[in-house]
Amino acid sequence: MSQPNVFVIGATHHIAPIAVREKLTLNPEQSAALQQELAAIAGLKEFTVLSTCNRIEIYGVAATGDVAGAVQDVFCRRQRFAREEFEQFRLELRNQSAVGHLLEVAAGLDSQMVGETEIFGQVKDAYAAAQARGATGAVLNRIFQKAFQSAKMARTQTGITEGQISVANVAVELAANIFGNLDKTRVLLLGAGDIGEKTAKAFRSRGAGSLVVASRRMERAMELASELNATAMPFGQHEAHLSQFDIVVGSTAAPDTVVSAAATRAAMKKRPARPLFFIDLALPRDIDPAVAALENVFLYNLDDLAKIAAENLAARQAEITKCRTLLGTRAATLWQHVEPKLNGASPGAPGATYEPGRQPSP
Amino acid sequence: MLDLLTDRGWFWTAALFYLAVFIAGTVGLLRHGPRATNLTYALMLVGYAFQLAGLSLRGKAVGGCPLGNQFEIFQFTAWSATTLYLVVGVTFRSSMLGYFTGCLAAVLSLISLAVPAWDATRSSNLFGGNPWIEFHAALALFSYGVFALLALTSVMFLFRNYSLKVKRVGGWFSFLPSILELEVISLRLLVAAVAILTASLAVGAAWWLRDTASANQGKILVTVSVWAAALVVLGLRLSSRLIARRFAWACLMLFIAALLSLGPVDGSRHKPATKGVALGTQP
Numbered sequence: 151m152s153q154p155n156v157f158v159i160g161a162t163h164h165i166a167p168i169a170v171r172e173k174l175t176l177n178p179e180q181s182a183a184l185q186q187e188l189a190a191i192a193g194l195k196e197f198t199v200l201s202t203c204n205r206i207e208i209y210g211v212a213a214t215g216d217v218a219g220a221v222q223d224v225f226c227r228r229q230r231f232a233r234e235e236f237e238q239f240r241l242e243l244r245n246q247s248a249v250g251h252l253l254e255v256a257a258g259l260d261s262q263m264v265g266e267t268e269i270f271g272q273v274k275d276a277y278a279a280a281q282a283r284g285a286t287g288a289v290l291n292r293i294f295q296k297a298f299q300s301a302k303m304a305r306t307q308t309g310i311t312e313g314q315i316s317v318a319n320v321a322v323e324l325a326a327n328i329f330g331n332l333d334k335t336r337v338l339l340l341g342a343g344d345i346g347e348k349t350a351k352a353f354r355s356r357g358a359g360s361l362v363v364a365s366r367r368m369e370r371a372m373e374l375a376s377e378l379n380a381t382a383m384p385f386g387q388h389e390a391h392l393s394q395f396d397i398v399v400g401s402t403a404a405p406d407t408v409v410s411a412a413a414t415r416a417a418m419k420k421r422p423a424r425p426l427f428f429i430d431l432a433l434p435r436d437i438d439p440a441v442a443a444l445e446n447v448f449l450y451n452l453d454d455l456a457k458i459a460a461e462n463l464a465a466r467q468a469e470i471t472k473c474r475t476l477l478g479t480r481a482a483t484l485w486q487h488v489e490p491k492l493n494g495a496s497p498g499a500p501g502a503t504y505e506p507g508r509q510p511s512p
Numbered sequence: 513m514l515d516l517l518t519d520r521g522w523f524w525t526a527a528l529f530y531l532a533v534f535i536a537g538t539v540g541l542l543r544h545g546p547r548a549t550n551l552t553y554a555l556m557l558v559g560y561a562f563q564l565a566g567l568s569l570r571g572k573a574v575g576g577c578p579l580g581n582q583f584e585i586f587q588f589t590a591w592s593a594t595t596l597y598l599v600v601g602v603t604f605r606s607s608m609l610g611y612f613t614g615c616l617a618a619v620l621s622l623i624s625l626a627v628p629a630w631d632a633t634r635s636s637n638l639f640g641g642n643p644w645i646e647f648h649a650a651l652a653l654f655s656y657g658v659f660a661l662l663a664l665t666s667v668m669f670l671f672r673n674y675s676l677k678v679k680r681v682g683g684w685f686s687f688l689p690s691i692l693e694l695e696v697i698s699l700r701l702l703v704a705a706v707a708i709l710t711a712s713l714a715v716g717a718a719w720w721l722r723d724t725a726s727a728n729q730g731k732i733l734v735t736v737s738v739w740a741a742a743l744v745v746l747g748l749r750l751s752s753r754l755i756a757r758r759f760a761w762a763c764l765m766l767f768i769a770a771l772l773s774l775g776p777v778d779g780s781r782h783k784p785a786t787k788g789v790a791l792g793t794q795p
Contacts, residue, residue, distance in 0.1 A: 313682065327672070327681060330690035422752045425691055442677075446756045454679050461682055 154492040156289060157218045158248040159225075159240065160200075160207035163262050166239035174229055174236075176201040185283060187224050193217040196290040198280035200255075202272050204262050207241070209252060211289045211492070218242065249293055249488065250481035256301040258311065259473055265311040265466045270301055289491050293484065300480045307476060309469040313462025317345070317455045318352040320462070321429045324455075325353070325397050328425050328448060337361045338395040339380075340388060340408060342370045345431045346401025350378055353397070362395070364388045366402070392417035392426075399429045400436025411440035418444055429455070519573065520625065522566030523587060527621035529559030530590075533614025541611075541684040552610035553601060559617065560594045567591060573634070577650045580635035585653060585774050586624035590617040592657020593664075600661070600697070608687050612664040620660075644715055651712035652735065656770045658705035659742075662698060663767035666760040669694040673757055695756070698763060699749060705766075706742045713739055734773040742766055 161174055176184060181199055188197050193213035200207045208221055222240070226233045243251050254260045256273045277294045280286045286294070305311050314320045322332075329335050337358045339350045342365040350361060361380035364387070365371035371382040383391070392398070392413055402408055409428070418426060423446070430437040430451040442449040517525070533555045567587065570578040578584040597613040624630055668688055675685035688694075713735065720727050745762045748754035754762055 313686075324676070324681065326690060327676060327686075327688075328691045330693045423695070423755045425756075445758075448676050450679065458679070458681060465682065 153215065154195075155212050155215060155244050156210070156248050156293070156488065156492070157212055157242065157244050158207050158209045158251055159218050159222055159242045160205060161236070161239045162205040162207070162241055162260065164260075165241070170239055171203070171206070173231055174206045175203065176206060176229075180228070181279075184225065184228055185280070185285065187228065188221060189283075189285065191217060191220050191224065194221065196287045197221070197285050198276055198290055198294065200273060200276040202269065205255070205260075207255070209248065209290065209293075211287065218244075245489070246481060246485040249297075249485050250478060252293060252297045253300045253477040253481050253484075254474070256297040257304040257473065257477060258301070259304070259470065259477065263315065264463075264470060265315075267305070267311055270298070273301075274298065289488055292488060292491070296480070296484045300477055300484075303480070304473050304476055308473045309465055310473045311466075312469075313458075313465055315459050315463045315466070316352075317431070317452070317459055318349040320455045320459045321349050321399070321431075321450065322352045322356050324429075324448075324450060324458075325427055326356070328427050329396060331357075332359070333357045334359045335396040336394060337397045337399065338383075338388060338392075339363045339374075340385075340398065340400045340436055341365055341402030341404075341432065342367065342374045343401045343403065343431075346399055347374060347378075349399050349401070349429065349431060350374075350380070353399075354378055354380075358397070366404075389413040393420040395426070396424065397427045397429065398437070399431065401431040402436050404432070404436060405434060407434075407436055407438045409437045409441070411438045411444070414438070414441040414444060414447060418447060422446065431455075517565075519566045519569040520631070522562050522569060523621060523625060526559045526561075526563035526566060527618055527625060529555050529562060530594075530614050530618035530621060533559070533611065534618050537611035537614065541687075549610065552614065553598075556594060556601075556610055556614055556617075557598060559614075560591070560598060563587065563591050563594070563617075563621070577646050579649050579653055581631055581633055582774070583624045583627070583631035584634075585777075586620045586630070588650075588653045589656050589660060589774075590620035590624075592654045593617060593620075593660040594657075595654075596658060596661045596701075600701075608668060608689070609664065612668065613661065616660055616664060642719070645719055648712050648716040648719070651708055651715065655705050655708035655712060656774070658701055658708060659763075659767040659770045662701040662705060662763050665694055665698045665701060666763040666767075669698060669760040670757065670764075673760070691756075695759075698760065702742065702746050702749065702763060702766075706739070706746050709739050709742060731777050734776045738766070738770050738773050741769060 161170065163171065166174065176199070181201055185197070185199055188194060188199070188208070188210075194210055194217050195213060196211040198209045200209070208225065210217065210221060212218060222236065223233065225231075226236050241251075251260070252273075256270055258265045258267055258269050261269050273294075277286070277290075280290070314323045325332060325335065332353065335358050337350065337353050337360065339346050339361065342363060350363070354361060361375075361378055362383050363371045363375040363378070363380050364383040364385045365374070366385045368382065368384060371385075374380070375382040389409060392409070393416075398409065400409065414426065425446045425448060428437045428441060428447070428449040430449065433452065435451060437449060437451075439449065441447050533552055536551060536555065567578055570584065574580055577588075579588055593613055594617050597610060601610055601613075669691065671685065672688040672691055672694060675681050675688070676691065689697075716727070720732070745754060745759070745766060748762075749759050
């Protein structure tokens with residue numbers, strides 16, 4: 151292919167295992183150094199480097215077909231990665247396929263966790279960095295801006311981002327269904343295990359008002375409390391103070407339940423109008439299942455949360471085809487507008503090299 | 513522009529917009545859920561404007577607040593509920609509330625339009641030129657609109673509570689507001705309904721004490737019963753003795769009681785004790 155073209159070259163989680171991605175990923179300094187070298191490649195008119203834990207992708211506008219190969223050589227040399235080995239895991243797409251791929255990446259459709267939205271910000275950052283360097287022009291500017299529009303459209307017109315798909319986030323989402331804004335909720339974490347810690351962190355990240363950790367090992371409780379900006383409580387006191395909490399996360403390794411129905415009933419008498427939400431992540435269970443029958447008390451165990459997460463994931467999967475069709479149509483339309491620009495792709499004529507401080511075309 | 517349609521024409525148009533809210537919401541639910549909050553609000557606003565035009569025309573024709581027959585009472589109640597939704601809906605982020613209000617307004621409007629007998633007799637000078645009595649009646653009907661909205665938030669609470677208890681939180685359940693938000697808004701609506709109804713009864717009682725023959729005993733009994741029931745429910749809720757599901761059911765019952773009381777209240781006005789003047793049968 152000797153025609154001017156748009157390309158993407160790199161490696162993603164679909165083919166490259168984590169051991170390979172570890173070698174290919176770029177820290178900010180490495181990324182800056184790579185971009186400096188890419189800028190010197192003759193015939194590479196525009197480029198953007200996207201590096202996340204799941205993908206390294208270099209989007210470019212080439213004056214001729216062999217430019218992508220040159221980009222690959224530069225990347226492999228910098229990463230000290232054998233070209234032949236890289237080609238085993240390589241993603242390489244051209245023109246409309248490359249454009250379509252970017253649209254899917256920005257929309258979270260190509261992500262490991264389908265529908266996640268963090269990638270949208272990462273693509274935006276990558277584009278902003280390239281734009282700031284003057285490494286983008288009329289073609290990539292249009293493609294990226296349209297990719298952002300399409301990603302937003304995909305999010306609003308399909309269910310690709312709906313529903314949480316991790317147990318911790320499902321628990322937080324359920325709490326929001328009960329309390330709305332979580333900033334006034336008080337969370338009690340029983341046990342200091344891994345899954346409890348993850349759930350507590352998820353509550354913290356959603357702005358839970360206060361967090362108290364109670365564990366049989368007080369030292370561990372204090373350590374975790376310090377990490378989570380919470381307070382620690384002696385384990386034996388949790389039932390007596392139950393009425394002070396809105397959300398109770400059980401994740402102990404206790405052989406029997408540690409919260410009884412009687413204690414819950416007593417707690418609810420002190421706060422009948424305010425709901426109490428139990429999240430039982432322990433096996434054997436920490437919370438007496440009988441509490442579920444009480445008015446204004448809600449109990450979800452690990453199976454319940456896993457089931458909801460699985461349903462949400464299935465719902466997202468069901469939206470993939472719809473989302474892909476939508477983005478495919480958008481990519482085809484976009485390509486019709488972009489293709490004529492390729493021959494006169496800014497900045498400069500074919501073979502032009504990167505000029506520091508060059509301003510992108512509008 | 514008001515002259516382009518008859519008052520019933522405006523009411524029909526308003527009902528169609530409320531129906532559009534119901535249809536758009538249902539289609540949204542069957543697909544991915546009612547995300548078109550702005551569309552719902554806009555349709556409700558247009559429907560509200562048409563209904564207001566209809567009420568204005570009718571008000572001009574009868575020389576006062578149009579509360580002279582069952583049709584007008586239903587229209588006024590639907591309009592009151594919509595008024596509250598348009599005010600409350602801005603702060604209470606919920607397209608579901610708009611959807612439910614649209615359904616309620618459509619049902620009240622369409623039923624009243626579908627029963628010609630309810631609008632067969634129109635009364636003018638219904639309140640004998642007494643603005644206080646008119647104010648009393650309008651306030652009472654407005655409080656019934658608040659009860660209507662309260663019934664909607666209570667239904668939403670029951671759905672939300674059910675979904676969380678049976679652990680089915682996906683689908684259209686995910687668009688319902690949280691339990692706590694619904695509790696708070698329901699309590700506020702009940703306080704508002706009781707306050708408005710109390711004010712209405714206070715105004716009515718002031719005039720009734722001057723002329724005890726001016727109001728039908730049955731009407732007073734029914735209205736005061738609704739007011740007392742609302743007061744009891746409010747008291748029990750404030751003392752946390754009636755909460756969650758039971759509170760929601762009680763609120764729903766209050767609205768049904770208010771709705772059922774409209775019959776006796778309206779009937780009492782057509783008895784000889786009333787000062788209304790029949791205009792005649794409308795087509």
